[in-house]
Amino acid sequence: xxxxxxxxxxxxxxxxxxxxxxxxxxxxxxxxxxxxxxxxxxxxxxxxxxxxxxxxxxxxxxxxxxxxxxxxxxxxxxxxxxxxxxxxxxxxxxxxxxxxxxxxxxxxxxxxxxxxxxxxxxxxxxxxxxxxxxxxxxxxxxxxxxxxxxxxxxxxxxxxxxxxxxxxxxxxxxxxxxxxxxxxxxxxxxxxxxxxxxxxxxxxxxxxxxxxxxxxxxxxxxxxxxxxxxxxxxxxxxxxxxxxxxxxxxxxxxxxxxxxxxxxxxxxxxxxxxxxxxxxxxxxxxxxxxxxxxxxxxxxxxxxxxxxxxxxxxxxxxxxxxxxxxxxxxxxxxxxxxxxxxxxxxxxxxxxxxxxxxxxxxxxxxxxxxxxxxxxxxxxxxxxxxxxxxxxxxxxxxxxxxxxxxxxxxxxxxxxxxxxxxxxxxxxxxxxxxxxxxxxxxxxxxxxxxxxxxxxxxxxxxxxxxxxxxxxxxxxxxxxxxxxxxxxxxxxxxxxxxxxxxxxxxxxxxxxxxxxxxxxxxx
RNA sequence: GGCCCCGUCGUCUAGAGGUUAGGACACUGGCCUUUCAAGCCGGCAGCACGGGUUCGAUUCCCGUCGGGGUCACCA
Numbered sequence: 001x002x003x004x005x006x007x008x009x010x011x012x013x014x015x016x017x018x019x020x021x022x023x024x025x026x027x028x029x030x031x032x033x034x035x036x037x038x039x040x041x042x043x044x045x046x047x048x049x050x051x052x053x054x055x056x057x058x059x060x061x062x063x064x065x066x067x068x069x070x071x072x073x074x075x076x077x078x079x080x081x082x083x084x085x086x087x088x089x090x091x092x093x094x095x096x097x098x099x100x101x102x103x104x105x106x107x108x109x110x111x112x113x114x115x116x117x118x119x120x121x122x123x124x125x126x127x128x129x130x131x132x133x134x135x136x137x138x139x140x141x142x143x144x145x146x147x148x149x150x151x152x153x154x155x156x157x158x159x160x161x162x163x164x165x166x167x168x169x170x171x172x173x174x175x176x177x178x179x180x181x182x183x184x185x186x187x188x189x190x191x192x193x194x195x196x197x198x199x200x201x202x203x204x205x206x207x208x209x210x211x212x213x214x215x216x217x218x219x220x221x222x223x224x225x226x227x228x229x230x231x232x233x234x235x236x237x238x239x240x241x242x243x244x245x246x247x248x249x250x251x252x253x254x255x256x257x258x259x260x261x262x263x264x265x266x267x268x269x270x271x272x273x274x275x276x277x278x279x280x281x282x283x284x285x286x287x288x289x290x291x292x293x294x295x296x297x298x299x300x301x302x303x304x305x306x307x308x309x310x311x312x313x314x315x316x317x318x319x320x321x322x323x324x325x326x327x328x329x330x331x332x333x334x335x336x337x338x339x340x341x342x343x344x345x346x347x348x349x350x351x352x353x354x355x356x357x358x359x360x361x362x363x364x365x366x367x368x369x370x371x372x373x374x375x376x377x378x379x380x381x382x383x384x385x386x387x388x389x390x391x392x393x394x395x396x397x398x399x400x401x402x403x404x405x406x407x408x409x410x411x412x413x414x415x416x417x418x419x420x421x422x423x424x425x426x427x428x429x430x431x432x433x434x435x436x437x438x439x440x441x442x443x444x445x446x447x448x449x450x451x452x453x454x455x456x457x458x459x460x461x462x463x464x465x466x467x468x469x470x471x472x473x474x475x476x477x478x479x480x481x482x483x484x485x486x487x488x489x490x491x492x493x494x495x496x497x498x499x500x501x502x503x504x505x506x507x508x509x510x511x512x513x514x515x516x517x518x519x520x521x522x523x
Numbered sequence: 524g525g526c527c528c529c530g531u532c533g534u535c536u537a538g539a540g541g542u543u544a545g546g547a548c549a550c551u552g553g554c555c556u557u558u559c560a561a562g563c564c565g566g567c568a569g570c571a572c573g574g575g576u577u578c579g580a581u582u583c584c585c586g587u588c589g590g591g592g593u594c595a596c597c598a
Contacts, residue, residue, distance in 0.1 A: 010598050042598060083598095110596080126525055127594095152596055170528070179526050179594090187596040194598050218527055218593040239528085242592070247534070249590050265534095313535065313547095320537035321546055340536075342529045343591065350535065350548045360561095403560045464557090479557035491559040 003035025004208045007061075007068075008083075008198070010042045011053035014287060015060035015294040017346065018213065018243040018252050021311045025240055026211045027066045028312070028334040038205055039071030042083045044197055050082070060294040064304045065327065070205075078205045083197050086204070090192035093200045093230055094153050094185060102229035103185060105151040107144035108133035128159070129182050153186035155225060163221050168209075168238035168336045175221040183222050195219060199226045202235060211238045211336070214343075215251065238336050241315045244345040252346055257293070258286040266291045269348045273300040276408030280377040291348060301370055301407025303362065306355040313354075315344045324357060352405070360402050367397050370407040378411055380418040392417065392501070399497035413492060417501060422488035422510070429517055432484040439518030441471060441478055442485060446511045455504045457496040485514030 007023035009015075030037035039061070043050050058072060070076025080086060097103035112133065120127040135141040135151070144151065158177035166172050185196035202210060217239045227234055242251045246265030260266055269291050277284050277299060288295050297307055309325055317340070318325070318333045325333065359367075372393065375381040381389055393414065397404065400413040416422035432438070448463040449455075468478050483495050486507055492498060499507050 008598090012598090045598065121524085124524085173527070175527075181594075184596050189596085191596085193596070198598085213592095214528065215592055220527095241529080244591080249529085251592070310535095315535090317536055319546095323535090323547060344536090345534065347534050347548070353548055401560075405560090461557095474557095476557055483558065489558090493559085495557055 001208060003030055003033040004038060004206050005030045005035065005211055006038040006040050006202070006205060006207050008040040008042045008201075009057055010045060011050050011057065012254065013053040013056060015057045016252075016254050017292050017294060017311070020060070020064065020066070020294055020307075021243050021314055022211070022213055022240060023061060023066050024064075024308060024311055025316070025334075025336075025339070026209075027068075028331060029209060029211060029238075029336060030069075031331045032334045035208075036069045037067075038076070038078075038081070038207070039068035040081050040083065040201060040205065041072060042194065042198070044083050044191070044194055050084075056288070056295060060298070063298055064294070064308050066308070081205075083201060086197070086201055087192065089204060090197045090200050091186075091190070093196060093226075094192060097155070097185070097226070097229055098153065100229060102156055102225075103153050104131070104156050105135045105141060105144075106131075106133055106154045106182070106184075107135060107147075107149040107151045109149065126179065127181070128178075129154075131182070150188045152184045152188050154182040154184050155222060157182050157222070157225060163224055165220055165224060165234070165237055167217070168236060169241075169339050169341055170217075170239060173217065173220075177221070180221055180225075185226070195223050196226055199223050199230070199232070203227065203230070203232045207235050209238060210235045211240065214239045214242050238339070241340055242343040243314055244343045246346055246348060248345055249343045251343075252292055254292075257290050260292050261286050261290055266348050269300075269352060272406075273408075276300050276374070276406070276411060279411045280374060280408070292346075299408075301374060301409070302355050303358045303370070303407075306358040307351070309358070310351045310354040313350075314346065315340050324354075356402070356405050359405055364394060364397065367404070367407075368394060371397060371404070371410040374408050374410055375414060375418070378415075380411070380415060395501045396493075399493035399501060401493070403493070416487045416489070416492070417498075421513070422486070424488040424517070425484070425490065428484045428488070428490045432481045432490070433514060433517050434519055435481070436519060437471075438478075438481045439515050439520065441467060442481065442511050442515050442518065445478075445482065446508060446515070449499075449504065449511075450508060452504070455500070457500045460496045460499050482511075486510040 005026040007019075007026050009019055009023075027037045029035070041050070041054060054072065061068070068074065070078060071081045094103065098105070113129070116130060117127045133144065133149070134154070135144055157180045160177060162174050162176045164172050164174045183195065184193060186192050220237060224234055244250055245252055245260075246263065261270060263270075273289070273291070273296060274284055277289060282289065282299060287293070289299065290296055294307070298304075305327070309330070312325065312330055312334075313323060316334070316338055318338065368390075372381065372385075375393065376383055381393065385393070396414045396417050397410065400410070403413060404410055444467050445464060448467065449460070452459050452463065464478065464482065465475060468475050479495055480490065483492065483498070484490060486502060487498055502510070
C-alpha cells in the first residue's frame, strides 16, 4: 500500500509555524516511504477571498522546500483539491448517512437545545440531547416542517460501548460513545461541516495516514463514526504533540499573534527582525510580520532549511546527539515512532542557534544570493550592480564573517561601506572622538596612511601600532576612535578589514571629517 | 466541569529495571581579543509527588498533584 498523507490548511492569509510543523511531518513521512504528499485546501469557510489568503501559504511551503505531489497548482488524479469544490460529495455522504440511519434531521431550535443543555448543567450531568425534535420518520419530518421549523442533520451517535483507536504516536486511546454529542454535519442552509467534509475528502483522496496536531485527538471519535458508518476503512491516525508557546505548554495560537509580538521570549528575534524590516521599508503588521508566521523569517533573511531543521526537532529526535540533518538525511531518518508525545515549546533562541549554524556553513555564493536583495531593497546597491560593486559586497560579507546571522544582518554591516558619508552615531562620537588628544592622533594616522607605500591590512595595522606606541598608549585606546571615525559606529568587522575595503582615498576623507568632530588641540 | 492527552535540567531531548542520568540551546565564570561576533577552558541546573511490583526503579502498575487539549449550524 502506498502511503498517502495530506496537509489541509484553511486559507487564513498566513502560514503558521505550528501548521508548518504538521505539514513537515506529513511530508517527511510520505517522502520517507516513497509515498504521496497531498495539499488540500479546507476552504469551507467561504467568506474570505481564497486566492489572496492562500498565496502566502503556498509560497511559504515552497520556500521551505515542502513540496506537494497533488494539490493546488500541480493538480492530480483526485481533483479538485479545494474542499469547497467537493460539496456535492459531502452532500451525498450526508444522504447516505441519513438513509442508513446513522444520522437524522433535527428540527430543534437553538434556544430549545440551549434549554436542554442548561438543564443538564444545572443538574450537574453531562449533556445528552433528548432527540425530541429528531425526525426519524417521514411523518415526523412533515409534522415539523408544518410547524415551520428548519432542520440540520445530526449524527446519531452510539450511546453505549466505546471506540479504541490505535494512534501511532500515543498507542491505544479509548473513548466512551456516551460522551459524544450528536454533532451537526449539515447546516440548515445545506452546507456541510468540517468533520464530515474532512472524512469524506480523506476517503476520496485515499489518504492512508492522518497525521495532525493533538488538538484533533478529541475529534477523532466523531470522524471515525462517520467513516465507519459510510463503510470506509479507517485511516491510521498519528496525533502530533502540540507546538507550545515559548517556556510554556500552552498551544501556540493563531488568535494571539499580537501578543506574541510583545512576548519577552520572542523579543530578541522580533526586535532584531523589526530593525531589518524597517531598513528595507517593510510595513510591520502583527498578522504577517510575526515570529509565529513563516513570512517573518523569510523577510528577515533566515535560511529556509534552518527553519525546517529546527521544526523537525520539535517533537521528534533521531538519537541522543544528531541535530543537523540535510534534506536527504532527514527524510531517510524520519519515523513516526520517534515522535515524542508531550508538547514541545517553541524556543526562539534555539531556532536562532540553528540558523547561525546554517549561515556559517553557507558558501559565499549562497550568502551573496540571499544578502544582495536586502542591500538592493535598502537602496544601498543598485538593482543591476556592476562587477565592481559585487566584489565590494563580497569583501564586506567576507570581512563580516559569522557576525552575519541572518541575511538581513548585512544591512548593519555594509551600510557605511556603501555610502559616501557614514551616518555618525552621536553616542559613539562622544565616547570615542570627543576626547583630548584624539584629533592629533587621527592626524598622525592620516599622515602615515597617506604616505604608506603599500596600502594593506598589515601596513595599516603596523602604522597604527607605531603611532600608539609613540604616544605611549595601548592599541585599544586608539583603535576604537579610528573605527568610529571611519564607520560612524562602535561595532563592525575587524578595523583593518574595514579600512582596507574602504580604500585609501575614502579612509583619508573620513578621517578628515572626523578630525573636525574632535576637540581642538589645547597647545 | 465531563472526556482525552501529557509530566527527565529554564527549553528541545537521549534513556526503554542496575548509567557518575548523556547531548544541545539558553544562562554563567575565566582566557583570548581593536569593537562586535567567534574560539578555547570551566560551571550551574533535571527524573512532579505518594504508594506498590522487584534484590533493585527515571524506566512497569495504581493513585495524587500539575500542565495542556477538546467539548460550535469554526476549520
